[in-house]
Amino acid sequence: MAKYLVSGGAGFIGSHLCRRLIAEGHAVRVLDNLSSGKRANLEGVEVDWVEGDIRDEALLARALQGIEFVHHHAAIASVAVSVNQPLLEQEVNLVGTLRVLEAARQAGVRRVVFAASAAAYGNNPESPKREEMRPEPASPYGLSKVAGEYYCRIYSEVFGLETVCLRYFNVFGPRQDPTSPYSGVISLFARRLLLGQRPVIQGDGEQSRDFVYVEDVVQANLRASQVSQAGGEIYNIGCGRSTTIKELAGQLNQLLGAGLEPEFSPARPGDVRRSLADISRARAGLGYAPAFGLAEGLERTLEWMRSADLKG
Numbered sequence: 001m002a003k004y005l006v007s008g009g010a011g012f013i014g015s016h017l018c019r020r021l022i023a024e025g026h027a028v029r030v031l032d033n034l035s036s037g038k039r040a041n042l043e044g045v046e047v048d049w050v051e052g053d054i055r056d057e058a059l060l061a062r063a064l065q066g067i068e069f070v071h072h073h074a075a076i077a078s079v080a081v082s083v084n085q086p087l088l089e090q091e092v093n094l095v096g097t098l099r100v101l102e103a104a105r106q107a108g109v110r111r112v113v114f115a116a117s118a119a120a121y122g123n124n125p126e127s128p129k130r131e132e133m134r135p136e137p138a139s140p141y142g143l144s145k146v147a148g149e150y151y152c153r154i155y156s157e158v159f160g161l162e163t164v165c166l167r168y169f170n171v172f173g174p175r176q177d178p179t180s181p182y183s184g185v186i187s188l189f190a191r192r193l194l195l196g197q198r199p200v201i202q203g204d205g206e207q208s209r210d211f212v213y214v215e216d217v218v219q220a221n222l223r224a225s226q227v228s229q230a231g232g233e234i235y236n237i238g239c240g241r242s243t244t245i246k247e248l249a250g251q252l253n254q255l256l257g258a259g260l261e262p263e264f265s266p267a268r269p270g271d272v273r274r275s276l277a278d279i280s281r282a283r284a285g286l287g288y289a290p291a292f293g294l295a296e297g298l299e300r301t302l303e304w305m306r307s308a309d310l311k312g
């Protein structure tokens with residue numbers, strides 16, 4: 001049994017990770033300010049709750065006492081919010097990550113796994129994305145995630161704190177908030193279809209994404225904290241397949257038997273055209289192998305959404 005801290009553990013991805021760690025017999029502490037996460041996401045599981053902000057130095061130090069592994073997920077997880085409130089976003093995502101690393105170093109933590117992002121690649125047109133490509137973040141959010149990776153590397157090299165950065169692509173699954181306008185496209189489309197409304201495609205729908213099911217992201221996290229040679233590395237975590245937004249709308253329509261043709265609205269400025277992960281480094285270095293295809297992941301997500309509160 002190891003002792004884990006999951007920052008942002010009440011959020012979408014963090015709550016899945018907490019549940020799995022507990023199922024595997026580990027002790028889990030959650031540090032979350034509940035700004036987008038919910039206590040209900042961890043209903044029925046026993047975690048040690050620390051409700052508060054990663055920007056609170058004293059609280060962070062307390063939360064890290066006795067911890068061996070940190071999975072750092074607390075962040076403002078939205079490109080749009082980062083564009084509207086760049087200073088707040090940098091305080092939480094960039095300075096917040098630095099605070100977590102510094103507090104982890106002081107607490108003698110063994111390893112920090114950082115929730116990085118494919119936003120690091122920005123509008124670099126090369127496809128698939130490989131970790132050694134030069135980062136080209138196109139938003140304050142992308143920048144804060146890249147800067148977090150650099151801080152992780154510096155903490156590894158200068159202070160000997162082991163860190164692993166996982167660049168998630170488009171994560172989806174149960175408990176991704178369908179009522180938040182900043183949510184992932186799958187929960188937004190599925191919500192509209194379930195409410196009998198047409199999904200709204202921004203742009204021509206030919207833009208493509210690598211959708212990765214949340215349980216595969218959990219698998220990557222477990223391996224990132226446990227595989228000894230993973231320290232100091234950056235890994236893409238996707239499914240390794242791309243799907244256009246139009247295809248996605250079609251597949252959801254079919255699974256729900258909805259027959260609601262999508263509407264089109266203007267493209268979002270700066271929207272990435274193609275996003276596909278080369279996951280060979282994660283396969284080789286972590287032994288990561290995605291277990292869920294899009295269809296199976298969508299079915300599980302829809303099963304949860306049918307009983308979720310879609311009105312918010």
Ligand SMILES: NC(=O)c1ccc[n+]([C@@H]2O[C@H](COP(=O)([O-])OP(=O)(O)OC[C@H]3O[C@@H](n4cnc5c(N)ncnc54)[C@H](O)[C@@H]3O)[C@@H](O)[C@H]2O)c1
Binds near residue numbers: 010037117172
């Ligand atoms: N969902 C994706 O597709 C995706 C893709 C790439 C990277 N990520 C990263 O993965 C992580 C988790 O994302 P998610 O989709 O689960 O988002 P989420 O919003 O559901 O989870 C973030 C959690 O962090 C908490 N939080 C926010 N600010 C905090 C603060 N200052 N102090 C303490 N807690 C705070 C929130 O309450 C929430 O529980 C984030 O770091 C995000 O940037 C997500």
